[in-house]
Amino acid sequence: MTELRAIMTDQGILQKKKNGDAKKALVIAVTSGKGGVGKTNIAINMAIAYAQMGKKTVLIDGDLGMANINVILNIVPKYNLLHVINKQRKMSEIVEDTEFGFRFVAGANGFSSIANMTQIELELFAEEFCTIGNADIIIIDTGAGIAKNVLQFIAAADEVFVVTTPEPTAITDAYGIIKIIATEMFDKDIHLKLLVNRVHSADEAKRISDRIINIVAQFLSFRIDYLGFIYEDPAVAQSVIRQKPFLIADPQSKSSLCVRHITGRLERIGIAAHAQGMQGFLRKFLKKS
Numbered sequence: 001m002t003e004l005r006a007i008m009t010d011q012g013i014l015q016k017k018k019n020g021d022a023k024k025a026l027v028i029a030v031t032s033g034k035g036g037v038g039k040t041n042i043a044i045n046m047a048i049a050y051a052q053m054g055k056k057t058v059l060i061d062g063d064l065g066m067a068n069i070n071v072i073l074n075i076v077p078k079y080n081l082l083h084v085i086n087k088q089r090k091m092s093e094i095v096e097d098t099e100f101g102f103r104f105v106a107g108a109n110g111f112s113s114i115a116n117m118t119q120i121e122l123e124l125f126a127e128e129f130c131t132i133g134n135a136d137i138i139i140i141d142t143g144a145g146i147a148k149n150v151l152q153f154i155a156a157a158d159e160v161f162v163v164t165t166p167e168p169t170a171i172t173d174a175y176g177i178i179k180i181i182a183t184e185m186f187d188k189d190i191h192l193k194l195l196v197n198r199v200h201s202a203d204e205a206k207r208i209s210d211r212i213i214n215i216v217a218q219f220l221s222f223r224i225d226y227l228g229f230i231y232e233d234p235a236v237a238q239s240v241i242r243q244k245p246f247l248i249a250d251p252q253s254k255s256s257l258c259v260r261h262i263t264g265r266l267e268r269i270g271i272a273a274h275a276q277g278m279q280g281f282l283r284k285f286l287k288k289s
C-alpha cells in the first residue's frame, strides 16, 4: 500500500488527481465595441440559464460607469464594487443572493477610475475581487468600448464574448474592440467568441459573423469563433420595462430559446476545460495593469 502510494506520488498521479479535482471557476467577460447592443441582457439571462442548469453562478456588474443590472433585476443593492474599491467592504459582504438562482455583485454609478488607482490599490482590489469563491461560472458584464477598466476585465477572463448587432456601426466597433484585444493583450491564448444579437434569421447572423471572423483572421491574424445569435424579439424590451429578465418572464420567447441554446452549446463544447479560476484571473488582471 505504501509502495503503491509512493509510486503514484512519484509519477505525480496523486498530485494530478488533486489538481484535477480542484474546481476552477470559469470567468466569462461579456463586452462590445458599440454601446446598447444587448450585453447586459445577455449577461443576465445567461447567468439565469447557467443557474437553471445547476451551476453555481455569479454575475458581476463590471460596468463601473453606468451600472444597471440592478435596474433590470429590480434590486436595490446595499453595497457595490465601489465599496470594495474604497476598501469599505469585503467582496464577500457585497455578493447578494437573488431570486433567480445566481449570486450578484452590483457595479457602481458614475465611477470610472479603476484607471486612476495606484498599482498597490489595484492589486489589493484584484486580490479582494478573487475572494468570491465557490462558483462554477463567473459572468462579468463590462461597459462598452475601450476604457481601461474594461480591458482589465477582458484581459483577465478565460472567455470573452463580443456582442454585436447587424448595424454597420456595431460591426465596425466590434472589429475595433477585437483589434484592441488582439494587439494589446499579453495573453495571446485569450478565447474570443462572437455573439450576434437582434438578427432576423440564422443566415443573417452567420453572414455577419463570417465576415467579422474572416476580416479578423486576414488583418489581425487573430482568431474569433462564432458563438451564436439571438433573435430580434420584443420580449427583450418588454422584460426591461417590466424589470424581469426574459428567461423568467417569457421562458418560451425566441430570445430565451436562443440564450438556452447558446449555454447548452457552451456546455457541450466544454469551455470550462480551460478555466484558470480566480488565481488565473488575478495573475492576468495584474499583468495587464
Ligand SMILES: Nc1ncnc2c1ncn2[C@@H]1O[C@H](COP(=O)(O)OP(=O)(O)OP(=O)(O)O)[C@@H](O)[C@H]1O
Binding pocket: 032, 034, 035, 036, 037, 038, 039, 040, 041, 042, 063, 142, 143, 144, 197, 198, 199, 230, 231, 232, 233, 234, 236, 237, 240, 255
Ligand atoms: N434581442 C433583442 N431584441 C430586441 N431588443 C433588444 C434585444 N437585445 C437588446 N435589445 C434592446 O436593446 C436595449 C439595450 O440592451 P442592453 O442594456 O442589454 O445593452 P448593453 O450593450 O448592455 O448597453 P450598454 O452599452 O449601455 O451597457 C434593451 O433595453 C432592449 O430594448
Ligand SMILES: [Mg+2]
Binding pocket: 039, 040, 041, 063, 068, 141, 142
Ligand atoms: Mg449594459
